[in-house]
Amino acid sequence: MHTKACAGDYTKACEKLGEIYQLGKGVDIDLETAIGFYQKDCRLKKAGGCAQLKSLGVKYSHEARPISRYPPLYPPRAFSKGLQGKCKLTYDVSAKGRVQNVKVDCTNRIFNRAALASIRKWKYEPQIIDGVAVMSKGLTTSITFNLAE
Numbered sequence: 001m002h003t004k005a006c007a008g009d010y011t012k013a014c015e016k017l018g019e020i021y022q023l024g025k026g027v028d029i030d031l032e033t034a035i036g037f038y039q040k041d042c043r044l045k046k047a048g049g050c051a052q053l054k055s056l057g058v059k060y061s062h063e064a065r066p067i068s069r070y071p072p073l074y075p076p077r078a079f080s081k082g083l084q085g086k087c088k089l090t091y092d093v094s095a096k097g098r099v100q101n102v103k104v105d106c107t108n109r110i111f112n113r114a115a116l117a118s119i120r121k122w123k124y125e126p127q128i129i130d131g132v133a134v135m136s137k138g139l140t141t142s143i144t145f146n147l148a149e
Contacts, residue, residue: 061127061128061129061130061131062127062128063127063136064093064097064124064125064126064127064136064139065124065125066122066123066124066125067097067123067124067125068121068122068123069122070118070121070122071118072111072114072115072117072118072143072145073114073117073118074114074145074147075110075111075113075114075145077110078108078110078111078145079147082147083108083110083145084144084145084146084147085106085107085108085110085111085144085145086106086107086142086143086144086145087104087105087106087107087111087112087115087142087143087144087145088104088105088106088140088141088142089102089103089104089105089115089116089119089140089141089142089143090102090103090105090138090139090140091103091119091139091140091141092135092136092137092138092139093124093126093127093135093136093139094126094135095126095133095134095135096126096133097123097124097125097126097133098123098124099119099120099122099124101137102116102119102120104116111143111145114145115143118143119141119143124136
């Protein structure tokens with residue numbers, strides 16, 4: 001059951017799925033669905049997903065994606081003084097999804113430590129290039145410290 005994708009960029013994938021059909025493995029799935037499953041497995045770091053994509057000749061890539069982000073604790077001194085502010089954070093995400101090399105630039109230094117403590121707890125799905133996890137450099141975000149929130 002080959003689909004229109006076989007005429008496009010997935011010639012190798014079609015050939016591979018054709019081999020599976022010929023070997024009589026009872027595969028009743030089309031190419032687009034198979035690639036979707038392998039991409040999901042690759043994204044979820046399940047064994048074989050990225051390797052299957054590679055064996056099919058399908059290049060799978062995506063940017064680093066946040067898995068969990070924790071809001072910062074409002075610094076008690078800033079709260080008692082009624083201070084508000086904003087921090088710009090620049091950071092890298094390792095191939096294992098950890099935040100590294102954080103640079104903090106806040107409107108008031110009183111917020112630096114809280115912003116840094118918060119972002120160090122964040123977890124990411126790493127950037128994937130052709131099925132391989134790599135470091136992402138120079139990501140940016142901002143954290144706002146607002147008394148009304």
